[in-house]
Amino acid sequence: MNQRFFVTATGTGIGKSFITAALVRQAKGMWRSVSAFKPVVTGFDPETPDDSDTGLLLRSLEQDSTPENIDRMSPWRFKAALAPAMAALQELREVDFEALVVHSRGAMLAPDELILIEGVGGVMVPLDETHTVLDWIERVEAPVLLVTGSYLGTISHTLTAMAVLQQRHIPIHAIIINESEESPVSLQDTRDELSRWTRLPIIPVTRRKSGEDWQDVKELRSLLA
Numbered sequence: 001m002n003q004r005f006f007v008t009a010t011g012t013g014i015g016k017s018f019i020t021a022a023l024v025r026q027a028k029g030m031w032r033s034v035s036a037f038k039p040v041v042t043g044f045d046p047e048t049p050d051d052s053d054t055g056l057l058l059r060s061l062e063q064d065s066t067p068e069n070i071d072r073m074s075p076w077r078f079k080a081a082l083a084p085a086m087a088a089l090q091e092l093r094e095v096d097f098e099a100l101v102v103h104s105r106g107a108m109l110a111p112d113e114l115i116l117i118e119g120v121g122g123v124m125v126p127l128d129e130t131h132t133v134l135d136w137i138e139r140v141e142a143p144v145l146l147v148t149g150s151y152l153g154t155i156s157h158t159l160t161a162m163a164v165l166q167q168r169h170i171p172i173h174a175i176i177i178n179e180s181e182e183s184p185v186s187l188q189d190t191r192d193e194l195s196r197w198t199r200l201p202i203i204p205v206t207r208r209k210s211g212e213d214w215q216d217v218k219e220l221r222s223l224l225a
C-alpha cells in the first residue's frame with residue numbers, strides 16, 4: 001500500500017525531523033521503498049550540511065550529503081534560522097510558492113511505497129508574503145502527520161493546529177505526541193487528555209536519550225501497518 005504524508009507540527013523544534021527520520025528507518029526495516037524531502041530548510045550552513053534537517057534525512061535514507069542529494073532533498077535553503085519568509089528576505093530572495101507546490105506534488109508522485117515531506121516550523125509559518133505552510137499542505141493534497149509535544153501548553157497548540165487544518169478540510173492521518181524534554185505531566189496523561197478532545201489516532205513516542213536515537217522508534221510502526 002502506497003502512503004504519502006506531510007509531516008507538520010504545532011511549532012518549531014517539536015520533533016518533525018526526528019519523527020520523519022524514525023519513520024524512514026522503520027519503513028526500511030519493513031523492506032518498504034521510501035523517500036523523504038525537506039524542501040524548505042532554514043538555518044542551513046553549507047559548510048556543515050550534516051548538522052541540518054537535510055543532513056539528518058539523507059542519513060536516514062542512507063544517502064551521502066553530496067551537492068546533488070542536498071539539492072534534491074532541500075531545493076530551498078536559507079542561512080538564517082528564521083521563518084522562511086524572513087530568512088529569505090535577509091538574502092534578498094524569496095520562496096517561489098508555486099514552484100514549491102509543483103516540486104512537492106512531483107515528489108509525491110514517485111513510485112516509492114512511503115513518501116514523506118517535512119514542512120518547516122509549525123502549521124502557519126509564513127513562506128512568503130501571502131502564503132503559510134497551511135497553504136502549502138492544502139496544495140500538496142497529502143494527509144498530515146501532526147507532531148506535537150507533551151510540554152505545558154501542548155493541548156491548546158494541538159487543538160489550534162487541528163482546527164485550522166480541519167477548516168481547510170485537510171485530512172489528519174494521526175497525531176504523534178513526541179515527548180518533550182520538559183513535561184509537567186506524563187506522556188500517558190497528555191495522551192489521555194488529548195483523546196478526550198479528538199477521535200483521531202494518537203501515537204505517543206517516548207523521549208530518547210539523544211536526538212541520534214531515531215533508529216529504533218518502534219512506536220511508529222502502527223502507522224506503516
Ligand SMILES: Nc1ncnc2c1ncn2[C@@H]1O[C@H](COP(=O)(O)OP(=O)(O)OP(=O)(O)O)[C@@H](O)[C@H]1O
Nearest residue numbers: 009012013014015016017018121206207208210211
Ligand atoms: N523523541 C526524541 N528523543 C530525543 N531527542 C529528540 C526527540 N525528538 C526530537 N529530539 C531532538 O529535539 C530537537 C528538535 O527536534 P527536531 O529537529 O526533530 O524538531 P523539528 O520539529 O524538526 O524542528 P524544525 O522546526 O527546526 O524543523 C533535535 O535536537 C532532536 O534531535
Ligand SMILES: [Mg+2]
Nearest residue numbers: 016017053118
Ligand atoms: Mg526539522
